[in-house]
Amino acid sequence: MPGPLSHIRVLDLSRVLAAPWTGQNLADLGAEVIKVERPRKGDDSRAFGPPWLKDQDGKDTAESAYFLAANRGKKSITVDLSRREGQELARRLAAQCDVLLENYKFGDLARYGLGYDDLKAINPRLIYCSVTGFGQTGPYRERPGYDFMIQGMGGLMSITGERDDLPGGGPQRVGVPVVDIMTGMYASVAVCAALAHRERTGTGQHLDLALLDTQVAFLASQAMNYLASGEVPGRLGNVHPNIVPYQTFKTRDGDIILACGNDNLFNRFCDIADCRHLAADPRFATNSKRVENRTILTQLLTEIFVKRTTHEWVEALEAAGVPNGPINNIQQVFEEPQVVARGMKIELDHPLAGKVPLVASPMRFSATPLEYKAAPPTLGQHTDEILRGMLKLSDAEIARLRAAGVV
Numbered sequence: 001m002p003g004p005l006s007h008i009r010v011l012d013l014s015r016v017l018a019a020p021w022t023g024q025n026l027a028d029l030g031a032e033v034i035k036v037e038r039p040r041k042g043d044d045s046r047a048f049g050p051p052w053l054k055d056q057d058g059k060d061t062a063e064s065a066y067f068l069a070a071n072r073g074k075k076s077i078t079v080d081l082s083r084r085e086g087q088e089l090a091r092r093l094a095a096q097c098d099v100l101l102e103n104y105k106f107g108d109l110a111r112y113g114l115g116y117d118d119l120k121a122i123n124p125r126l127i128y129c130s131v132t133g134f135g136q137t138g139p140y141r142e143r144p145g146y147d148f149m150i151q152g153m154g155g156l157m158s159i160t161g162e163r164d165d166l167p168g169g170g171p172q173r174v175g176v177p178v179v180d181i182m183t184g185m186y187a188s189v190a191v192c193a194a195l196a197h198r199e200r201t202g203t204g205q206h207l208d209l210a211l212l213d214t215q216v217a218f219l220a221s222q223a224m225n226y227l228a229s230g231e232v233p234g235r236l237g238n239v240h241p242n243i244v245p246y247q248t249f250k251t252r253d254g255d256i257i258l259a260c261g262n263d264n265l266f267n268r269f270c271d272i273a274d275c276r277h278l279a280a281d282p283r284f285a286t287n288s289k290r291v292e293n294r295t296i297l298t299q300l301l302t303e304i305f306v307k308r309t310t311h312e313w314v315e316a317l318e319a320a321g322v323p324n325g326p327i328n329n330i331q332q333v334f335e336e337p338q339v340v341a342r343g344m345k346i347e348l349d350h351p352l353a354g355k356v357p358l359v360a361s362p363m364r365f366s367a368t369p370l371e372y373k374a375a376p377p378t379l380g381q382h383t384d385e386i387l388r389g390m391l392k393l394s395d396a397e398i399a400r401l402r403a404a405g406v407v
Contacts, residue, residue, distance in 0.1 A: 003030020004368045008195065011097040012036065012074060013081075013090070013114075015043040017147070017177055018211065019103040019131040020070040021184025022191065026099070027073030028361040028370050034097070034386060035071065035377065036090065039078040039405060042379040043067060056354040063352060068376045070184075072348070072358055076377035077386045078407050085406045087112045092391055094119045094126060098198075099191055103131040106141045116206040126204040127194040129187055135210035145211045147177035154179065154215025159222050162237040171235070183214040244290035244297060245269075248327065249305035256310050258301075259323040263287060272320045273304050348375040383407055 008031040012023040020035075020043070027033040037043050049064035080086040091114065094100055100119065102109055109115050116128045130136060133145010151157050151173045161172035187209045194205055216223070222233045225241065233241060238257075240246035245266070246259050260266040263286055270279040278284050278300065283293045290297055305313065310326050317324040328336065334345055343360055350356040356375045363370060387393045387407065401407045 001368045003028070003370060004365065005192075005195075006030035008032070008099060009097045010034065010099040010101060011090075011093050013100065013102040013104070013109070014131065015103065016045050016180075017070055018180040018183040018209075019101045019129070019187065020045075021181055022129065022131070022187040023074060023101050024070050024072050025184070025188040025361070025363075026191065028363065028372070030368070030371070031099075033074040034093065034382075035074040035076050036079050036081070036093075037076055037379060039080050039380070039407060042076070042078070043071070045070070046379065053350070053353050053356060055352050061352045063350075063376070063378065068356060068358065071376035073372065073374050074377055075374075075382035075386060076380055077383045078380040080406050081109075081112055081114070083406050085401065085404070087114060089387075089391065089401075089406070090114055091119065091122060093386075095123045096390055097123070097126065098195070098204075099127045099129065101129050101131070101187075105144060106132060106134075106136060120204070120206075124203055125198060127191060127198065127207065128204065129191055129194075129207040129209065131183060131187055131209045131211075133211045135213060136206075136208045140212075147180045147211065148173055150179045150211040150215050154212055155219055155222075156215055159219075159233050159235055161235045163235050166237065169235070179211050179215050182218055183209055183211050186214055186217075239294070239298075242291065243287060244294050245301055247298070249302060251305050251310040251313055252308055254310040255327045256305065256313050257325050257327065258317070259325075261323065265322055266290070268320045269317070269322045272316050272322065273301075275300075275304055346372055348372055350375040351378055351381070380407075 005026055008026065010023060010026050010031050010033040012020065012033050012035045014020050014023065015037070023033045023035065035043070041047075045067045046062070046064055048066035050060070051065045052060040053063040053065065053068060055061050079089050081090060094114075110118065116130070119126055119128060132141070133150065134140035134143055152171070156179070157171040157173055160174060162169045164170060187207065190207045190209065194207060198204055222241070225231070225233055238248040243261060246261065248255050248257050258269065260269055266284075267279045270276050278297070282289065284290050284297055308316075314324060314326060333339060339345070346358050346360045347355045348358060358375070360372070361370055384398055387398050387401075388395070398407070
């Protein structure tokens with residue numbers, strides 16, 4: 001069966017990560033995604049290396065690992081949008097597309113005649129998704145926005161990292177650009193919802209996604225802790241603000257995560273760890289009491305965990321049904337039997353590397369399973385195909401545009 005969005009065509013004018021992540025999601029779901037890039041340079045993230053993809057002889061190509069992470073399944077066409085002829089090509093493409101993705105600064109595309117109102121006039125069914133740092137309204141709308149700064153401004157770094165009074169304390173960013181990725185995910189949901197609305201009404205709309213909005217939204221329970229209590233959450237390192245024990249512990253040879261999400265699980269843990277007296281202690285008998293007495297309980301459990309290896313703890317806790325897990329490095333992640341069984345590493349044919357390893361989508365469908373049709377494209381790989389097929393340009397016209405530097 002074709003993918004659930006196999007009837008949809010997307011014009012992706014975005015670059016780097018947040019909106020390209022949306023485009024990749026839509027491509028995984030079966031949409032035809034046409035990525036418009038600058039001639040010669042392409043998406044900024046093509047230069048975000050090393051590391052670079054290796055060719056079949058083990059030598060570096062010009063394809064960055066960063067670019068490969070967010071552009072699977074797309075077709076690449078190079079168009080200079082600063083040129084009038086390039087803008088006209090983009091308008092003609094948009095007229096034949098269902099969705100447009102862009103992450104230019106506020107107002108930039110409107111200067112090229114490629115704003116929402118411009119394209120709505122020629123394609124009222126177009127769903128135009130803008131992804132910016134601060135959105136299309138508000139006093140910050142003209143500011144550029146980057147993941148790192150939004151992690152700081154949006155409060156994430158204030159609750160990420162070790163406590164200030166402990167070694168290594170201080171604010172930390174998350175190890176991947178999580179605001180970009182989450183904004184891309186929210187944008188993916190918004191596009192699908194707008195497509196559903198268009199099915200009923202026949203009309204498109206403008207979607208306004210902002211990195212800062214996304215960061216505020218996924219503060220989740222930490223935001224509600226503040227709104228409900230008036231108390232500002234702080235950094236707690238690897239402990240949970242509302243559940244104890246729900247944290248990391250040093251073992252004899254490494255580290256482990258223990259996640260006792262309720263009193264029953266804590267009791268099971270105490271049985272396995274031969275510390276039944278802790279479950280009977282009034283200071284630790286309920287989660288609320290364990291939160292109150294977090295420091296002393298953590299000290300007691302720290303002394304218990306160093307008596308066994310990580311593997312020994314994992315085996316014992318798994319047998320008792322107590323949630324736990326080792327802290328894997330990235331190599332170990334891809335060696336996990338569950339990750340292997342779920343097919344989270346895939347390989348696709350690539351014109352320079354022969355094969356390129358990629359991370360699969362986590363989405364699973366029973367009726368319309370995802371089909372990975374194409375590796376991330378090389379720069380301009382599909383320019384002639386799209387100009388000739390969609391826009392019906394002749395070989396002579398394409399040659400003229402290329403000689404003029406428009407494509």
